[in-house]
Amino acid sequence: MFSNQSIAITGAAGGIGRAIAEKCIALGAKVAISDIDKDRVEQTASEIGATAFVCDVSDENSILEFIVGAEKANGPINMFVSNAGIGMPDLPGGHAAGGSNESWEKSWLINTMANVYASRALLPDWIKRGEGRFVVTSSAAGLLAQLGSGSYTVTKHAALGFAEYMAMMHKDDGVNVHCICPQYVKTNMTKGMKVVDEGPDRHIEASDVADALVAAIEKEEFLVLPHPVIGEYFQHKASDYNRYIGGMAKQKRHIQLGEVPNLKEN
Ligand SMILES: NC(=O)c1ccc[n+]([C@@H]2O[C@H](COP(=O)([O-])OP(=O)(O)OC[C@H]3O[C@@H](n4cnc5c(N)ncnc54)[C@H](O)[C@@H]3O)[C@@H](O)[C@H]2O)c1
Numbered sequence: 001m002f003s004n005q006s007i008a009i010t011g012a013a014g015g016i017g018r019a020i021a022e023k024c025i026a027l028g029a030k031v032a033i034s035d036i037d038k039d040r041v042e043q044t045a046s047e048i049g050a051t052a053f054v055c056d057v058s059d060e061n062s063i064l065e066f067i068v069g070a071e072k073a074n075g076p077i078n079m080f081v082s083n084a085g086i087g088m089p090d091l092p093g094g095h096a097a098g099g100s101n102e103s104w105e106k107s108w109l110i111n112t113m114a115n116v117y118a119s120r121a122l123l124p125d126w127i128k129r130g131e132g133r134f135v136v137t138s139s140a141a142g143l144l145a146q147l148g149s150g151s152y153t154v155t156k157h158a159a160l161g162f163a164e165y166m167a168m169m170h171k172d173d174g175v176n177v178h179c180i181c182p183q184y185v186k187t188n189m190t191k192g193m194k195v196v197d198e199g200p201d202r203h204i205e206a207s208d209v210a211d212a213l214v215a216a217i218e219k220e221e222f223l224v225l226p227h228p229v230i231g232e233y234f235q236h237k238a239s240d241y242n243r244y245i246g247g248m249a250k251q252k253r254h255i256q257l258g259e260v261p262n263l264k265e266n
Contacts, residue, residue: 001214002029006074008067009033010057010114011084012050013040015187016137016180019206020081022048023214032070035084057084057114058106067121079133080122082115087152087189096150104151111155115162123170130174135213136163140183140227143234144244147252167222178216180224182209200229 007024011017013035021031025048033048034055035041045052051073055066071077088103090096115136126132139146142156160179167177184195184203195203204226212226225231237244 001027005029005078007031007079008070009081013037016206017083019210023210030074034066058109060117063117081135083137107151107155112158127173132175136179140230183227
């Protein structure tokens with residue numbers, strides 16, 4: 001499917017990024033992976049047969065250097081997966097605006113602006129070539145919410161908004177955009193969280209996200225929902241906003257600050 005394609009992925013030292021890299025390599029791609037964690041990304045690259053780069057996605061120049069390096073290694077990029085992300089809790093304030101300005105600003109740069117920086121570097125050439133594929137890793141929190149983290153909720157909504165905007169602005173240029181919105185996935189990000197192991201809200205494997213992305217690419221679907229039930233929750237939200245807010249407020253009563261809701265309990 002990706003035979004000889006040049007694919008670049010950020011935040012891929014482990015977790016979802018690594019799983020997508022492994023899947024793309026299995027499907028014939030030449031993959032460049034990057035991460036802020038030099039040792040882990042180099043180790044991962046040697047394990048899976050990718051080329052490693054160090055890149056801090058909150059820095060536009062660092063993304064540019066990654067893109068230049070990936071193109072030198074594997075040729076003009078066919079698909080860019082903007083995957084690096086962070087989640088920071090509302091603490092220490094303990095209310096919706098309680099997170100520090102630093103945590104909001106960092107989340108804004110990494111979860112939202114990184115998508116702008118990468119696409120700014122790639123789009124001119126893709127428009128000229130009449131092809132290109134950009135993948136934004138948002139979250140179910142981008143469609144709904146992550147209780148306990150306002151900065152994650154808001155910056156993942158913004159990432160989804162930018163993915164939608166890019167998709168509509170460049171459909172006629174031959175550029176395809178996908179936005180991945182998973183609920184809980186077994187990676188470092190959810191280590192120690194209380195998440196159900198069964199049912200539609202279950203804690204899935206990172207490889208399930210990679211499989212869902214490939215299936216969405218095959219069907220040219222914008223929204224990638226490794227947990228299909230999130231599509232239903234999103235429809236409920238759109239059809240009755242008051243009920244949605246009420247339901248989330250009820251869930252919030254069941255969780256301690258800094259803890260993640262177990263959706264099955266509500
Ligand atoms: N795990 C989940 O439940 C879940 C659910 C929905 C969405 N996501 C999203 O999936 C993406 C991947 O996360 P994951 O679950 O694999 O977690 P993860 O923590 O394993 O992976 C995130 C990677 O991003 C890297 N990173 C952090 N800051 C960076 C920066 N400034 N520049 C470059 N790399 C940086 C980390 O070193 C790490 O390797 C994130 O965008 C996350 O928000 C995760």
